[in-house]
Amino acid sequence: MREGALPAGLRQTASNRPGQAQPVPTRDIPLRPWVRIGTCVFFAVALLLAGWEWNARRNLGLRAGDIGDSPQAWAEARRAADTSQVAIVGDSRILFDTDQARFEALTGVRPTQVAFVGTNSRTLLEHFANDPKFHGLLLVGMADTMYFGMPVIGVGGPAVHNYAKNDKPSQLTGLWIDRWLQKYFAFMDAEYRLSNLTNRGLDHGWRKKVDSPYEDVWKISETFPGRQYFMWNRIETDAYLRGHARHAWDGFNGPNIPPALANKVIARTAEAVRRIRDRGGDVIFIRPPSAPELRVNEQRRIPKALGWDRLLVGANAKGIHADDLPQAQKLVLPEFSHLSRKCATVFTDAYVRRLIELTPRLKLRADAPAPLSRTDCVPQNIASL
Numbered sequence: 522m523r524e525g526a527l528p529a530g531l532r533q534t535a536s537n538r539p540g541q542a543q544p545v546p547t548r549d550i551p552l553r554p555w556v557r558i559g560t561c562v563f564f565a566v567a568l569l570l571a572g573w574e575w576n577a578r579r580n581l582g583l584r585a586g587d588i589g590d591s592p593q594a595w596a597e598a599r600r601a602a603d604t605s606q607v608a609i610v611g612d613s614r615i616l617f618d619t620d621q622a623r624f625e626a627l628t629g630v631r632p633t634q635v636a637f638v639g640t641n642s643r644t645l646l647e648h649f650a651n652d653p654k655f656h657g658l659l660l661v662g663m664a665d666t667m668y669f670g671m672p673v674i675g676v677g678g679p680a681v682h683n684y685a686k687n688d689k690p691s692q693l694t695g696l697w698i699d700r701w702l703q704k705y706f707a708f709m710d711a712e713y714r715l716s717n718l719t720n721r722g723l724d725h726g727w728r729k730k731v732d733s734p735y736e737d738v739w740k741i742s743e744t745f746p747g748r749q750y751f752m753w754n755r756i757e758t759d760a761y762l763r764g765h766a767r768h769a770w771d772g773f774n775g776p777n778i779p780p781a782l783a784n785k786v787i788a789r790t791a792e793a794v795r796r797i798r799d800r801g802g803d804v805i806f807i808r809p810p811s812a813p814e815l816r817v818n819e820q821r822r823i824p825k826a827l828g829w830d831r832l833l834v835g836a837n838a839k840g841i842h843a844d845d846l847p848q849a850q851k852l853v854l855p856e857f858s859h860l861s862r863k864c865a866t867v868f869t870d871a872y873v874r875r876l877i878e879l880t881p882r883l884k885l886r887a888d889a890p891a892p893l894s895r896t897d898c899v900p901q902n903i904a905s906l
Contacts, residue, residue, distance in 0.1 A: 570708075577708040582755045587743040588703040589711050590638075590750075592680035593696040596687035598635050598748050603654040605633040606882070610645035612675070613638040614809040615662020616750045617742060617859040620869040626890055627873045628883045632660070634748040637677030639738075641667050643786060643793075644674045646804070648681055650793035656801045658882045663808050665823050669778045669786050712740035738769045741856060751862040757855045766856035773815045773858075778823045787835035794836045805879060806833065806840035807872055810849055812857035839879045846871040848894050863898035 577583040602608040607624075609615055609632050616636035625631040635645065642661050649655050667675065674681070703709050721734045739762065742750045756763050794804045808829060811819060825844075833840045843849045848871040852864040860868055870893040877883050 573708045574706060577710070577713065581707075581710075581713055582753075582759075583707040583710050583713060584743075585703065585705050585707045586745065587707070587710060588700050588745065589709075590744050590748060591696065591699075592683070593687045593692045594748060595635070595637060595677070595680050596684040597696070598633055599684050600688070602633040602635050602649075602657075603652065605657050606630050607632040607658045607660065608649070608655070609634050609636055609660045609662065610649065611636040611642040611660075611662025611807075612640055612664050612667055613742075613750075614664055614811070614859060615642075615660070615807060616748075617752055618809045618865045618868050619662075620751075620866040621747055621749050623866050623869045624873050627870065627885060628877065628889075629886050630883060631747070634750075636662055637675075637680060640675040640677030640681070641670065641673055643668050643671065643790060644678075644681065646790065647793045650796040653800060655797070658880060659797060659802060659804045660876075661804060661806045663806055663829075664811070665808070665819050665825075665828050666773055666775060666778070669783050669823050669828055670775075671782060671786050671789075710740070735765065736769065739765060741766050741859070751865060752855065752859055754862065757853075757861055763855055767814075770815065770856070770858055773811075773818045773822075775818075775822055777821065778828075780827065783823065783828060783831070787832050790832060790838075791836040794838050803880065803882065804836075804838055805876065806838055808840065808842040808844075809868065810843035810852060810854065810860065812854040815857045841872050841875050841879070843868070843872075846875060848892070851895060851899070853899055861898060867893045867895065867898045 578585075607630050609619060613636070616634065616638060619632070619634065621631055621634060636642070637645070642663055646659070646661050649659055667673065680687070699709075717734075721739075741753055741756050741762075743753050744750050756766055797804055806829075825842075829840065829842060832838070846868075849868050852868060853861040854864075855861055859865075873883075874885070874892065877885050
């Protein structure tokens with residue numbers, strides 16, 4: 522027996538040595554086939570991970586390379602926007618409906634995507650107005666009811682307010698590791714963690730006055746480098762997920778926006794636009810399409826003539842409304858609020874070509890691709906409707 526060791530199974534404690542300094546207790550380590558045990562554990566874990574990865578790809582429709590998003594990723598883009606020629610802010614519509622590669626193919630400029638899901642773009646506009654380092658072109662995507670629904674900031678509030686703090690070494694390291702792993706593993710999708718799946722499977726809304734997980738917004742997008750969002754293809758092909766997404770929007774119902782509130786929003790917008798222009802920047806507004814099922818309530822709550830039209834006049838700003846783009850009519854909006862991936866490219870092509878007409882800051886490349894149209898993204902069986 523080694524010095525200081527006790528018989529197998531016993532271990533000295535403080536009660537064995539009252540009033541004495543307590544050394545680190547020692548005990549015998551039993552002989553076991555540790556190499557074989559470690560090898561078995563390794564292969565068992567690898568097998569389970571492989572099975573979960575197979576399930577994620579085969580049954581859930583997830584894929585490696587969908588790297589997700591986070592406050593740290595947004596903060597990274599926000600810092601890059603200070604030196605960008607073009608930055609985009611807004612809610613999820615302009616985020617989903619802008620194809621950055623198409624934008625670059627037309628203009629030679631790749632915009633910095635700083636929009637944030639579920640976030641009032643007016644707040645982001647004012648955030649840039651308060652930043653003396655930004656001198657570029659700011660494209661402000663707008664969902665009318667959210668933009669005029671002041672003082673709501675939305676989901677992105679904490680990320681916007683704390684973005685300067687989201688650059689700690691531990692946060693950046695975590696961001697880089699997470700991105701690297703998600704390049705190779707589909708099961709890491711945050712929306713399909715086992716905890717989320719278990720919650721959705723077990724909670725059927727039986728608790729009174731507590732919303733079930735069915736009321737939440739589930740996965741509807743994929744995210745690629747540069748915060749390039751696109752509609753998740755399963756929303757187009759899976760009737761259950763598509764129906765759930767439509768349910769989650771609740772028709773964009775809500776109270777009508779009082780004229781006094783709209784006036785206040787317009788005044789604050791005008792001040793933000795003025796401040797950006799005073800230091801050499803510019804602002805152009807963009808209103809992506811929404812389906813008639815949502816548009817009827819959006820129009821009721823804040824009519825285009827009282828919201829969008831008066832905003833452009835009051836802020837002395839230019840804007841591009843989906844209604845005014847012939848190529849953007851009757852595009853595919855699977856869950857009523859965001860364009861399909863192919864139609865996002867068509868809409869981007871349409872609004873960027875109009876954008877070039879509105880500002881000297883962008884030019885059409887000599888080798889720009891030919892214009893797109895509705896037939897480039899709408900299935901043939903409904904293209905003629």
